[in-house]
Amino acid sequence: MVLAVTMRVEVTRGQARRWAASALVLAALAGPAMAQPPQPAPVSDGQTVYPAAFFAPYNPVNASDMVARVPGFELKDGDERRGFASAGNLLINGERPSSKTAASELLKRIPASNVTRIELLSGANAGLDVRGQSQLVNVVVAQTAAKxxxxxxxxxxxxxxxxxxxxxxxxxxxxxxxxxxxxxxxxxxxxxxxxxGDSRDRLVTASGVQTGARRLLGxxxxxxxxxxxxxxxxxxxxxxxxxxxxxxxxxxxxxxxxxxxxxxxxxxxxxxxxxxxxxxxxxxxxxxxxxxxxxGLSAKLVTLVSNGSVxxxxxxxxxxxxATFVTRTQDRTTRNGERIARGRLKWTVNPAHTLEFGGEGAFNYRDTTFNITNQIGGGPVVKVPLAVSDARVEETRGEVFATDIWTVSPALTLEYGLSVEASRITQTGDQQKERSFRFVKPRATATWTMGPAGTLRASLIRDVAQLDFAEFSSTVDFVNAAATQGNPELVPEKAWKARLEWETRLAPRTALTIAAFADRVDDVRDLVEIAGADAFGNIGRGSRLGLEARAATPLAFIGLPNAELRFNGVWQRTQVTDPITGEKRSFSVPLERQGATSGSPTLNLGNKDWAYVLTFRQSMPSWQLSWGASVIDWADRNEYRRIEVISYERPLPKLDLFIETTAIRPVTARLFVNNLLAPPETRTREFYLGSRAGGITERLEIRKALGGPEGLRTMGFQVSGRF
Incomplete structure (x- = not known):
């Protein structure tokens, strides 16, 4: 398989300054330390094995602390999918967890002292439930009595x-x-x-004349x-x-x-x-x-029941x-749940072929009611009409699948398979709708082990995204004067995804992965216009092209023993035809669905143009001390609505610092400051006359947000231990 991708990388001066500042900050903070580095991890059968002693210098408390230090690996919690069709890249004792709880959360529950080793595995390993992943970690946990x-x-x-x-x-x-x-x-x-949170808006006309000001405290x-x-x-x-x-x-x-x-x-x-x-x-x-x-036969059955309520x-x-006084009330109830049963039969036919067959059945539901009332000046309570305010959405789904892992040679492995999915979605309440879907989803991955230190992977898959049942009913943000109508006509976003990835491990603690990917996306999920209102919907075909890089290296070669630098970054370009203007643009990135990098330094890209995490850590064993810094940054983003464009901009990256000591073993004491620079975020709402199609700006609301989910500086102290 050959993946050909042609891209033009555009970097603004502002982006260049931010990236350069990130590197300079970490370089300026680094200082010398003295001690011998930990013993390297052994490599066997093309798999890298990290014994528990490899992580001892980090004094890990739980398995999450250990997996976070595996060179060149990023833990993924798994995509939002129905059932277990898509899973993350974590195994525990060779098995996928029978849970949809985030993998990072599951690892926090395993004491580090119970972990005997962590294996970094190729996704082509025939003995494990690889399920389309190019790289996995297997956390091998021993019995407590032994440890x-x-x-x-x-x-x-x-x-x-x-x-x-x-x-x-x-x-x-x-x-x-x-x-x-x-x-x-x-x-x-x-x-x-x-x-x-503290936010302040300037209300101005298209010509820049200020017509008002607003302040919001949350x-x-x-x-x-x-x-x-x-x-x-x-x-x-x-x-x-x-x-x-x-x-x-x-x-x-x-x-x-x-x-x-x-x-x-x-x-x-x-x-x-x-x-x-x-x-x-x-x-x-x-x-x-x-x-x-x-x-050579084994059978596995997985079941799950989940419920939620708000x-x-x-x-x-x-x-x-x-003189006007109004009391407005909004009452919303939500109940949701999922029921899953999955069966799998694995047959190792011979050393060259391992076959998997199985099926999965699931039932999902989400029941929402939403009532709004206004009362003016102590008068009567008046109900406010809202389209699609009450909705119950149910989905019944079935899937069958088959996979073959073919070991063509010691250097080449092919994983290919096919799954067929059929589902029925029924909506009742304010809107009555029933629809049926059928999807055929082939996939193929080739893994070529080029030598002890190099692996090349290529994959092509047909992906079907999970529908967000919340988008079948309407939402209202009264404080920000924004409403989005529910849409019973939503269909899943689908894509052909091609990826070419090269990985090299130059030394046990040095790893580099470079990947190129290209997606053709059908039924891009975005916002559409229904009866003169913004609504959740699909806007046609789009594309995504990008590059990804992950790297980890010790810094002894520049005079910094016991120090390491990690980088994880993605750059991409998305393109779709805007349904309002008819022009090409990037995918919309609504804040409420996209989220932002906060707390622990993890990459959260979504549909943003780029994002990266740069982390430095240095241990000083003679002082029983470690310290480090992380720089996290992501692209500005735009949300496209019927009569407005909402833009979010930040002038500086997020800088996290920590210092920890293990002087009182087995206790680790950690002092940290997250988002030290605390840059304010600027949100600009540009309203157009009539709609965006006319291209005439009517007014702007320019908000400087202090605090909030992305702007807060967090200071903390944490002690962790084991016994």
């Missing part, structure tokens, strides 16, 4: 800029040996987040709890059973104050609101059973000067 130290704990305090309050995090995990063949893992967490309080249990059991030498259960309730609320004045400073309006989120929880119960049948009540008291 001891089965409990880990973590206590943390966090202060968010502007909040004047301190939040906390408490977590404890315990591995309990029930018998020589059974182990139970228990985990409890109590996160608390207390924040505050004060969220998010309190949660989470309990989970995981069972690993070998009832016989031929059977393996895994089960997990998780329940996570939350108690959240948000206080909002927004004031607006005219261009002369006279009061125009005042809003005081509160949002309470009650009856909020998520729960999950999953299990899998695998049996070795003999003769009740949201908004009350806004609005004074429109000089």
């Amino acid at each position: 001891g130290d089965g409990t880990t704990w973590s206590l943390g305090l966090r202060h968010l800029q502007y909040s004047n309050r301190v939040g906390w995090l408490v977590q404890a995990s315990r591995a309990v040996q029930l018998s020589p063949q059974a182990e139970l893992g228990l985990d409890v967490q109590f996160p608390n987040l207390l924040g505050r 004060k969220p309080q998010y309190i949660g709890a989470q309990g989970s249990a995981t069972l690993r059991w070998r009832p016989t030498s031929m059977d393996t059973v895994n089960a997990n259960i998780q329940f996570a309730p939350t108690w959240n609320h948000l206080d909002t104050i927004q004031s607006e004045v005219t261009g002369t400073g006279a009061p125009r309006s005042l809003l005081i609101g509160r949002s309470d989120f009650e009856a909020n929880y998520t729960g999950e119960l999953g299990a899998d059973w695998e049996r070795q049948l003999g003769g 009740d949201q009540n908004d009350v806004f008291n609005i004074q429109n000067f000089p």
Whole structure:
């Protein structure tokens, strides 16, 4: 397979300055240290094996700390897909977790002392459930009785800029040996987040004349709890059973104050609101059973049941000067769930071929009700009409699949397969609709081991995205005066995805991966116009071309022993025809669906043009001290609506710093500052006269946001340990 990609990389001066600043910051912070580097990891059978001793210099508390230090590897939680059709790149004792909980979260529940080794595997490994992944990690966990130290704990305090309050995090995990063949893992967490945001808008005409100003203060309080249990059991030498259960309730609320004045400073309006989120929880119960049948045959059954619930009540008291007073209420309830059963039969026909056959059935639902009322000046309560405010969406789906892993030679492996999916989606409530879908999804991956230090992979897959059932019903953001109508005509986004990837491991701690990818996307998910309103929808065919690079290297060669530098970055160009203007543009990147890099330094690209994470870490064993810095940056983004374009810009990257000590073993004490530079984000809403098709700007709202999800500086102290 040959992947031909032609691209033109465009870098603005601003981007160049930001990237250069990132490198200079880390270079300036680095300093010398003295000690011998840890022992290298052995390599066998084209797979890199990292024993537990490899991670000892990092003093890991749990398996998540260890996987984060595997050179040239990035943990992926898996794409949003129905059922288990798409999985992340994590195995635990050679098995995929029977859970849709994020892989990074699952790893935090495994004490580091119970991990014997971590294997970095090629996606062409015939003995494992590779499911289309080019690279995986297998965390090999020993029985607690053999290792001891089965409990880990973590206590943390966090202060968010502007909040004047301190939040906390408490977590404890315990591995309990029930018998020589059974182990139970228990985990409890109590996160608390207390924040505050401050945003200020300038309201101007197209010619730049200021017509008013607005200030928005938000004060969220998010309190949660989470309990989970995981069972690993070998009832016989031929059977393996895994089960997990998780329940996570939350108690959240948000206080909002927004004031607006005219261009002369006279009061125009005042809003005081509160949002309470009650009856909020998520729960999950999953299990899998695998049996070795003999003769190269094995069978596996996976089941999962999950439920979620959210009740949201908004009350806004609005004074429109000089005399009008309005009370607005918004009540929204959401119930959702998923039921999955998946069966698989694996047959190792001979050393060259391993076949997999199976099927999956699933039932998903989401039930939403949304009621809005207005009460003017103490008068009667009037219900506000809203299209598609009540909706129940159900999906029944079935899939069959077959895969062959063909070891053509010791250097070349082919994985190819086909799955066929059929589903029926029914919507009731304000809109009545029933539709059926059928998708044929072929895939092929070729892996060529070029030598002990090099691997080349090429893949071509047909991908079908998951429909977001929330987009079948309408949403209203009253504070920001934005509404999006639900659309029962939504169809899944589909794509042919081609990827060519080269990986080299020049040394045990030095790795480089470079990839090029090209996607042809059908039914691009975006916003459309329905009856003069913005609505969720599909806007036709688009394309995505890009480059990805991951690298890790020690820095002893420049005089920095026990120091390492990691880079993970993606650049891409997306293109689709705008349904309003008829012109070519990038894919829309709505803030509410895209999110942003925050907290731990992980890459979150989505449809943004580029994003990267650059991390430096240095250990000073003689002082029992480590420190480091991360620079995270991502492209500005645009959201295209019917009569406006919303643009988000940030002047500086996100800079995180930490210092930790292991002087009191086995305790690790860590002091950190995330988003040290705390650059304000600028949001510009450009409103057009009539619609964007006319190209005539009517007015602008230019917001400088201090705080919020991307602008807060977070300072914290955390102690973690094990016993």
